[in-house]
Amino acid sequence: MQDTTQPSLAGTLSPHLTNLSTWTRGAFILLFAIAFWLCLWILGAVVAFQFGHLLFTGRLNDQLLAVSKPFVAFMSQIVAFITCTTESRPFPFTEWPKG
Secondary structure, eight states: OOOOSSOOHHHHHHHHHTOHHHHHHHHHHHHHHHHHHHHHHHHHHHHHHHHHHHHHHSSOOHHHHHHHHHHHHHHHHHHHHHTTSOSOOOTTSSOOOOO
16 A cells, blocks of 8 residues: 655656746756856956056056956856846847946
């Protein structure tokens, strides 16, 4: 005779495993995690160029600062989304951040 006082594991997991919105979010998390990884490479190049400019001219490159501030805000939006801190998807689903 089976004990029916506790729900089966399959019965409790089934609704969560078949929820389309969860799988959609998972796909977006994966895509934005890849985008973040690519952004890290771009950020490395920006850091190297900005430091080189500072090293040789003694000042920061203003044009590079204007580009890097929104870029850093975009990366922050990605981190907030993939860690489930926010439900708002980053660019291209929203406007490009102002920085």
